[in-house]
Each structure stands twice: as structure tokens, then as C-alpha cells.
Amino acid sequence: MNEYVEVILKALWFFLPSMVGGIGATIAGGGIPIDLGKNFVDGKRFLGDGKTYNGLLGGVILAIIVGIFQTLAVHYTPVNETWHFGTGFSAVYTIMVLGFGSIFGDVLGSFIKRRLGVERGEKFPVMDQYDYVLGTLVVLVVLRWSFFYQHYIEGIAWVGLLVLLVQTPIVHRLVNIIGYQIGLKKVPW
Ligand code: CTP
Ligand code: MG
Numbered sequence: 754m755n756e757y758v759e760v761i762l763k764a765l766w767f768f769l770p771s772m773v774g775g776i777g778a779t780i781a782g783g784g785i786p787i788d789l790g791k792n793f794v795d796g797k798r799f800l801g802d803g804k805t806y807n808g809l810l811g812g813v814i815l816a817i818i819v820g821i822f823q824t825l826a827v828h829y830t831p832v833n834e835t836w837h838f839g840t841g842f843s844a845v846y847t848i849m850v851l852g853f854g855s856i857f858g859d860v861l862g863s864f865i866k867r868r869l870g871v872e873r874g875e876k877f878p879v880m881d882q883y884d885y886v887l888g889t890l891v892v893l894v895v896l897r898w899s900f901f902y903q904h905y906i907e908g909i910a911w912v913g914l915l916v917l918l919v920q921t922p923i924v925h926r927l928v929n930i931i932g933y934q935i936g937l938k939k940v941p942w
Pocket of ligand 1: 778779780781782783800801802803804805806807808809856859862863866872873874875938942
């Protein structure tokens, strides 16, 4: 495989648990809001009714499930072990960090939206598409630097990071249109 194709595919592959975080949150979402209905000092909701404990849990759980399937896929197919998240507990930890980072970014995005007076569910370009990616990258840098450096920076790996950032709004839009069509989302963004 061409080395550029390989770093790009790996950058996307290792980000899959994070990418499905929002889907898991949307499927499992509803119920008690994370902010318990409370307001911030500006009189607006901390996060709003769109961020719930069920969504948080559903997002992290789906990320872990997908990470486990990926690990099995690498194990039972002839691709080499460089496609693994790591070995043993470090792999599980990395997958959990990816799922948590996704939801962390999503929640932080809503916090910022509320501060700017954007209502729950109201469209907010860039933030809606990138919050989970940025949240995941920040959490990865802090909690899993060696993994981040190896797969998203080192050598030509940064090309993969670039492609990841470019595809984000496109794939996000497609996934949300599908979610809207099948009745999972109230709005197609
Ligand atoms: N959801 C949830 N808990 C989360 C994330 C999402 O319950 N932590 C559910 C909510 O029902 C939410 C839906 O998934 O309405 C879609 O998620 P998202 O688009 O992120 O939320 P919005 O409703 O657009 O709210 P916000 O404006 O705060 O982003
Ligand atoms: Mg939204």
C-alpha cells in the first residue's frame, strides 16, 4: 500500500470510535439533562436539554463497541498489528479516551453555543461539525500523547490528520441527513 494512502486510512480508522460517539449519543439520548436544567450566571442554560446522561453513556458505549469490533477485525484478518489501538489495557484505554473525547467536545460545543445565545438544536456552523473532533484531539493530546503523536503527527502522519479535518464536515453532513431521514434527528444538521 502507498505510504500516504496508509497514513490517511489509519488516521480515519483510529478516529472511528470518536466519530460514532455522536451517533451513540443521538440513539441513546433523552431523559435527564447533564446540567439538570440549571442555568449559568448569564441566565441561560449551562448546556440545554440536548445534552443528557443517557446520550453521554450511549456515546461512550458505542465508541467502545466499535473499538472492540475494530480490534477483532484486525485480529481475524491478515492486516498487520500496526492497525491495532495498542496492546492489552492500553488499547482499551485509548478507545475509551476516543469515546470520552468525542462527547467532551460535543458537550463543550453546547456550552459555547448557549453562551453565545444559540438555542438547543439551532444550527451553528463549524462548531456543530468540529466540536467532537477538537474535543477528541485535545483529550488525546493530554491523555494519550504517544498514540496521537505516532498516528497523527510523526513523519507523514500529519497528512492523515489533515484529511481527517477536511472530511469532517462532509461526513458529518451526510450522517446527519441520514439521521434526519430515518427519523433519528429532528433537524438535518
Ligand atoms: N443527545 C443527548 N445527549 C448528548 C448528546 C446528544 O441526549 N450528550 C441527543 C439529544 O436528544 C440531541 C440529539 O442527541 O437533541 C442530537 O444531538 P446534538 O445535535 O448534539 O444536540 P442538539 O439538540 O443540536 O443540541 P445543541 O444545540 O446543544 O448541540
Ligand atoms: Mg445539533
